[in-house]
């Protein structure tokens with residue numbers, strides 16, 4: 073069973089309390105974006121077999137969106153963090169490095185996380 | 189190679205079945221082939237078969253990381269129909285359904301195609317309108333299908349409760365020539381026919397890398413050593429993104445788990461296939477007597493081939509209203525397959541950014557029915573380097589160009 077911790081209300085609950093929302097950290101393309109940029113934003117997906125950064129909503133709790141780092145091959149969750157972040161926070165990256173190696177952490181680390 | 193026939197059965201019966209040969213050979217990989225197909229599911233094997241049969245290309249290897257037919261081909265609920273809404277879909281699914289009609293004779297292998305009829309229930313006014321529209325589109329496309337009323341639904345499937353209260357049956361889209369087939373036999377039959385043409389089917393051989401030089405494919409690395417080729421077909425369903433990643437491009441695909449389950453075997457009670465798309469459930473009865481049941485996909489990216497319990501619970505909870513007898517049945521087995529979902533819920537049969545690499549994937553929750561037609565179209569693409577009329581619209585570049593083949597609006601679930 074998949075268990076997640078909502079980073080806002082701190083509740084630990086199982087999957088049925090949450091709604092999945094697909095790949096995280098996609099940045100929106102503006103009106104002057106090229107066809108390739110729109111395709112990448114709307115459709116092309118990393119879809120990794122391994123560490124995946126993804127969106128979830130605490131649908132039957134506080135109702136807020138948040139982000140999670142989870143392994144798609146084992147369903148192990150490395151941590152959850154607020155939706156306003158630009159990338160996973162250090163604690164989550166450390167956990168990924170610990171469990172899947174430094175390479176896996178480097179692949180999903182995207183610079184310094186936003187402090188909000 | 190011996191042919192299967194009534195005489196062979198009598199002969200073998202008289203000598204205690206000691207003379208049946210292996211259905212396909214298990215050779216060591218050669219250093220290179222004219223063409224390599226990755227993935228020995230139905231679509232990969234059918235691609236190889238039609239490369240030989242239609243295009244005379246037999247120096248072909250099919251590489252499979254596990255065992256033949258162990259992916260979604262061996263995990264699906266085997267519904268075969270062709271009454272899709274959009275023209276490109278109707279064309280390839282109807283080609284496929286038509287090929288299924290004579291596939292057992294063609295392959296000399298009993299794939300147990302059973303055209304028992306497929307009924308898609310309309311349980312909301314919205315669905316009634318949608319299916320009437322599909323029936324009209326199918327009439328123009330030459331696909332035999334009709335919209336029937338609730339009385340006729342009850343006649344065709346007496347165990348059904350058509351009165352609701354939550355989901356009354358308002359009618360159905362009925363395709364009498366749709367039905368089911370034996371999933372393993374489809375893979376085995378194609379494999380045997382490929383092997384007879386001298387092709388190599390290599391199991392326990394995972395592709396781990398793809399060699400590209402100057403934008404052109406040169407070969408693959410595998411767990412059984414490197415193998416060269418100039419033409420490479422990626423036909424790996426839920427693992428398509430991994431293979432694309434090895435070749436350096438991305439696909440518009442996400443991998444989700446789709447589950448199915450079967451009940452204890454009971455006496456014959458239902459001789460059609462019923463799909464109820466509003467409640468995301470579908471059911472048929474197997475020859476062994478089990479009720480074969482499937483639903484919608486789980487929600488999150490997943491490669492584990494096991495799904496979450498609450499999804500099958502939802503499917504059954506909804507189906508019990510329409511099939512009250514289900515509430516007294518014990519469920520025996522449940523399993524999951526990793527399905528490759530595209531943005532418009534239609535497949536890709538396509539050239540890629542790398543020369544010599546072709547993809548066939550994105551069949552998602554509904555590709556068993558498409559195996560013969562998809563193999564036919566993919567073989568043509570790999571043989572000629574350009575898509576034929578069946579494949580042309582299924583290019584992966586349609587997402588950039590905005591030419592979607594939007595079946596998700598037509599069916600919600602697409603089995």
Ligand SMILES: Cc1cc2nc3c(=O)[nH]c(=O)nc-3n(C[C@H](O)[C@H](O)[C@H](O)COP(=O)(O)OP(=O)(O)OC[C@H]3O[C@@H](n4cnc5c(N)ncnc54)[C@H](O)[C@@H]3O)c2cc1C
Nearest residue numbers: 227229230231253259260261264265267395525555556557
């Ligand atoms: C529960 C369920 C119910 C379904 N019900 C229906 C239905 O009723 N009707 C219908 O039409 N469709 C249905 N489908 C969909 C259908 O099963 C699939 O669309 C179809 O079987 C896909 O066939 P394939 O050959 O593309 O993939 P698969 O059969 O999955 O074959 C792909 C193969 O590639 C191999 N592979 C992966 N990675 C590698 C690698 N690196 N190297 C070598 N080999 C590799 C895999 O091991 C696998 O054997 C259902 C699917 C599921 C899961």
Ligand SMILES: [Zn+2]
Nearest residue numbers: 078081130134
């Ligand atoms: Zn919360």
Ligand SMILES: [Zn+2]
Nearest residue numbers: 314315318597
């Ligand atoms: Zn509507």
